[in-house]
Amino acid sequence: MNIQDNFIKNKKNIFFSENKYIQNHREKLINIFENDRFDKKNNESLKNINLKHFIDFKYKYLISEETSVINSNQENSYSIVSVNGQCSSFKDDKIEITKILDEDYNDFIKNDTIDKNDHFVNLNSLFLNSGFKIIIKKNNNIKIKISNIITDDDLTIFQKNNYICEEGSSLNLIEEYENKNNSTLNILNVIRLEKNSKLNHFLIQDNSSNHNLIVTSHSSCKKDSTYTQKVYNFSEGYVRNFHYSELIETNSEADLQGIFFLKDNNTSNNKTFVKHSAEDCKSNQVYKGILNDRAKATYFSNTYVDQLAQKTEGYQLSKGILLSDNASYFSKPELKIFADDVKCSHGSTIGPIDENAIFYLRSRGMSKNAATKILISSFINEELSSIDNEQMSEMIQKKLVRYLSKVK
Amino acid sequence: MNSETLNTLDSYSKNKYKYGFVTEIDNEKPKKGLNEETIKFISLKKNEPEWMLDWRLKAYSKWKKMKEPKWANLNFPDIDYQAIYYYSAPKGFEKKPKDLSEVDPKLIETYNKLGIPLEEQKVLAGVAVDVVFDSVSVATTYKGQLEKLGIIFCSIGEAIQKHPDLIKKYLGSVIPPGDHSFSALNSAVFTDGSFVYIPEGVKCPMELSTYFRINAENTGQFERTLIIADKGSYVSYLEGCTAPKRDDNQLHAANVELIALEDAEIKYSTVQNWYPGDEDGKGGIYNFVTKRGLCAGKNSKISWTQVETGSAITWKYPSCILKGDNSIGEFYSVAITNNFQQADTGTKMTHIGKNTKSKIISKGISLGKSQNTYRGEVSFLRKAEKARNYTQCDSLLVGNQCGAHTVPYIDSKNNTAIIEHEASTSKINEDQLYYCRQRGLSHEEAVSLIVNGFCKQVLQELPMEFAVEAQKLVSISLEGSVG
Numbered sequence: 001m002n003i004q005d006n007f008i009k010n011k012k013n014i015f016f017s018e019n020k021y022i023q024n025h026r027e028k029l030i031n032i033f034e035n036d037r038f039d040k041k042n043n044e045s046l047k048n049i050n051l052k053h054f055i056d057f058k059y060k061y062l063i064s065e066e067t068s069v070i071n072s073n074q075e076n077s078y079s080i081v082s083v084n085g086q087c088s089s090f091k092d093d094k095i096e097i098t099k100i101l102d103e104d105y106n107d108f109i110k111n112d113t114i115d116k117n118d119h120f121v122n123l124n125s126l127f128l129n130s131g132f133k134i135i136i137k138k139n140n141n142i143k144i145k146i147s148n149i150i151t152d153d154d155l156t157i158f159q160k161n162n163y164i165c166e167e168g169s170s171l172n173l174i175e176e177y178e179n180k181n182n183s184t185l186n187i188l189n190v191i192r193l194e195k196n197s198k199l200n201h202f203l204i205q206d207n208s209s210n211h212n213l214i215v216t217s218h219s220s221c222k223k224d225s226t227y228t229q230k231v232y233n234f235s236e237g238y239v240r241n242f243h244y245s246e247l248i249e250t251n252s253e254a255d256l257q258g259i260f261f262l263k264d265n266n267t268s269n270n271k272t273f274v275k276h277s278a279e280d281c282k283s284n285q286v287y288k289g290i291l292n293d294r295a296k297a298t299y300f301s302n303t304y305v306d307q308l309a310q311k312t313e314g315y316q317l318s319k320g321i322l323l324s325d326n327a328s329y330f331s332k333p334e335l336k337i338f339a340d341d342v343k344c345s346h347g348s349t350i351g352p353i354d355e356n357a358i359f360y361l362r363s364r365g366m367s368k369n370a371a372t373k374i375l376i377s378s379f380i381n382e383e384l385s386s387i388d389n390e391q392m393s394e395m396i397q398k399k400l401v402r403y404l405s406k407v408k
Numbered sequence: 409m410n411s412e413t414l415n416t417l418d419s420y421s422k423n424k425y426k427y428g429f430v431t432e433i434d435n436e437k438p439k440k441g442l443n444e445e446t447i448k449f450i451s452l453k454k455n456e457p458e459w460m461l462d463w464r465l466k467a468y469s470k471w472k473k474m475k476e477p478k479w480a481n482l483n484f485p486d487i488d489y490q491a492i493y494y495y496s497a498p499k500g501f502e503k504k505p506k507d508l509s510e511v512d513p514k515l516i517e518t519y520n521k522l523g524i525p526l527e528e529q530k531v532l533a534g535v536a537v538d539v540v541f542d543s544v545s546v547a548t549t550y551k552g553q554l555e556k557l558g559i560i561f562c563s564i565g566e567a568i569q570k571h572p573d574l575i576k577k578y579l580g581s582v583i584p585p586g587d588h589s590f591s592a593l594n595s596a597v598f599t600d601g602s603f604v605y606i607p608e609g610v611k612c613p614m615e616l617s618t619y620f621r622i623n624a625e626n627t628g629q630f631e632r633t634l635i636i637a638d639k640g641s642y643v644s645y646l647e648g649c650t651a652p653k654r655d656d657n658q659l660h661a662a663n664v665e666l667i668a669l670e671d672a673e674i675k676y677s678t679v680q681n682w683y684p685g686d687e688d689g690k691g692g693i694y695n696f697v698t699k700r701g702l703c704a705g706k707n708s709k710i711s712w713t714q715v716e717t718g719s720a721i722t723w724k725y726p727s728c729i730l731k732g733d734n735s736i737g738e739f740y741s742v743a744i745t746n747n748f749q750q751a752d753t754g755t756k757m758t759h760i761g762k763n764t765k766s767k768i769i770s771k772g773i774s775l776g777k778s779q780n781t782y783r784g785e786v787s788f789l790r791k792a793e794k795a796r797n798y799t800q801c802d803s804l805l806v807g808n809q810c811g812a813h814t815v816p817y818i819d820s821k822n823n824t825a826i827i828e829h830e831a832s833t834s835k836i837n838e839d840q841l842y843y844c845r846q847r848g849l850s851h852e853e854a855v856s857l858i859v860n861g862f863c864k865q866v867l868q869e870l871p872m873e874f875a876v877e878a879q880k881l882v883s884i885s886l887e888g889s890v891g
Contacts, residue, residue, distance in 0.1 A: 330819045332817050338811040340807055343832075347829065348829040349826075351823075351825065
């Protein structure tokens with residue numbers, strides 16, 4: 001079924017379909033789809049994707065009988081179970097959870113950092129059917145763990161979450177995506193960091209091979225704020241990680257990191273984009289990938305430095321290891337710089353595991369397989385050892401061991 | 409700013425684009441515009457055989473269906489292809505002059521101004537020149553000695569007449585006419601250019617060179633160069649470009665094809681100094697060039713070196729297709745943009761064969777209000793076992809109104825291939841500047857010295873004759889925008 005029919009038929013299930021302004025915007029989006037027809041040639045974000053799957057989808061959404069759970073187990077620590085993208089409201093003196101409102105959607109329309117032809121974001125806006133908003137109140141230090149649960153097969157969930165970290169607050173956010181059903185989750189996180197706030201954002205992705213996950217995030221950082229994001233992708237199904245960050249006031253920082261482990265026929269598309277709009281900001285984009293079997297991955301990184309953003313430091317690094325003849329990796333580390341007093345660089349490497357290192361380990365009596373595994377672990381060691389949460393560190397180690405057990 | 413700097417700036421501002429003179433010679437042109445008539449006119453003027461005309465017309469019909477590639481980071485008004493003269497020859501040139509005494513003295517004067525060693529004593533310097541003045545090749549020096557070795561070095565027009573077999577076999581084999589709209593345009597209307605064939609086992613004893621110059625107003629120059637290096641041969645080819653100063657934008661869409669067979673090596677160096685437009689961004693050349701080399705045989709090597717200082721718009725990606733096993737591709741580039749210039753340049757290395765290697769060194773310098781983009785693609789195909797690439801692209805920004813951009817595409821489909829890419833962008837190091845100033849250099853001189861040092865890796869790849877000129881060009885290009 002094409003997108004327009006899909007939209008008309010399911011209009012009543014979609015958020016904000018009463019709002020005229022939003023309605024107009026959606027009509028424009030439908031026009032974009034009609035005109036562009038998912039032209040792969042001129043749209044890099046569609047590389048390696050089996051489009052049919054995403055265009056001719058069958059829209060299905062239901063609100064589950066299972067309800068979401070919000071627990072405040074320890075002081076300043078919350079765990080949330082979001083079911084099919086829904087989360088019930090909650091309020092105390094530190095955080096507030098509500099449904100997303102028309103105005104949250106409106107605010108986002110005006111943002112032009114995200115490419116107009118990013119069809120997955122457009123689909124999200126068009127079919128929006130779930131989502132919530134979390135506000136971390138002033139000067140609080142909070143930990144939140146969110147488990148994103150999808151209850152049924154064949155669901156198409158278009159979710160939008162807003163996070164607002166008020167002045168001086170600090171949030172440690174762990175998001176888990178571990179679903180084993182044949183559904184598609186398209187989620188957009190819009191994150192706003194007020195003055196002097198801090199957000200450590202972990203995304204752990206471990207879905208089964210029939211589950212599609214599309215995660216897009218947009219964060220904007222005000223004065224002295226810091227956004228750190230770490231993505232761990234162990235999924236066997238398709239995952240798209242597109243993360244945009246905007247440094248809009250001085251002395252803010254964005255750090256976007258990710259590692260992905262691919263095997264079989266799996267594909268993963270990744271993108272990070274940092275826009276420096278103010279002076280004295282720092283950014284860092286580091287992605288590492290390990291590809292086995294016939295896996296394919298793309299990684300686009302982009303640092304944009306506005307004319308006003310002097311004294312910028314922006315770094316990018318992309319590293320890929322190909323374990324098999326049939327794996328392929330595409331990377332495009334881009335720099336767009338309009339200011340002169342900057343330090344920007346990127347590095348990118350793709351290759352096999354270093355033969356000399358293997359030789360060294362084998363000469364010490366190790367089997368080839370064991371040597372390979374050790375070298376893969378050391379390749380990502382920096383990312384793993386920087387996790388300060390013991391429980392999470394253990395969980396990721398387990399997943400790594402599971403991945404390595406399939407490496408020959 | 410001290411008085412010394414002001415003086416230097418003053419002298420620089422007087423010393424503008426010194427190649428911006430116009431030689432007044434009667435030109436013979438067809439009507440403006442592009443249509444089948446124009447192409448037939450060109451073909452007729454060049455006395456071409458039937459098959460060549462067919463080839464051109466086929467390319468033209470392809471061009472009609474194509475759109476200009478729009479992906480480059482360039483901003484310019486649409487080109488009106490019907491407002492351009494597609495052929496321009498000094499009158500009375502249907503018959504070629506036999507030696508220099510028959511050439512119009514004004515022409516010789518022009519070349520003297522350009523500093524081309526056409527005259528006898530300069531020929532001793534060992535450069536054989538095939539001069540292209542607008543669209544017709546004027547004189548080819550040093551031909552005799554080359555002929556003895558079996559080297560063919562002539563204009564492409566002559567080659568179509570005399571060596572149709574080679575032309576039929578190789579023309580369009582690396583850049584098919586239907587590749588993109590500029591290659592189709594060039595294939596339809598190309599007027600002149602050089603043809604080089606180096607026979608098996610011959611090492612060309614001198615550097616071959618062509619000097620292109622757009623003289624007539626409103627003419628596009630569409631030259632076509634084809635270089636074939638047969639088994640085990642070697643050739644080094646130089647290309648230099650200047651154009652007079654005019655307010656209109658002129659179009660230059662060249663195609664250069666290189667073919668290196670087994671064990672052959674081609675070194676292609678360019679110093680491009682087309683008129684870049686004035687301080688307000690008026691006028692200047694639109695330079696849309698397709699250059700591609702094919703390493704067809706085993707152990708072959710193609711090396712591109714370019715110094716790009718001119719043109720209002722540069723759209724140029726000299727690339728290598730590394731098809732033969734163990735073949736090597738190299739790309740060294742310096743691109744300097746000033747005022748309102750825009751450059752989108754880089755390379756494409758396609759690794760097909762085993763053990764193929766490529767190296768890319770690109771240095772971009774942006775000044776004034778210019779935009780400088782490096783765009784390069786490195787791809788390893790499935791069978792490119794143990795292929796290797798190293799890429800380094802650095803950008804230097806002078807002033808806060810310019811932009812420097814890096815857009816590399818890296819694609820690996822082979823797990824034994826290794827690819828390394830690094831890039832950095834920064835401004836001139838204050839410490840280095842301070843050090844030079846302390847040693848008594850003026851600000852201008854210090855910047856020039858540092859920029860030359862920044863480009864050294866590339867400049868040292870140029871043949872002797874060009875290296876000196878290129879260094880001077882680098883300094884001139886920095887004029888007026890430093891301090």
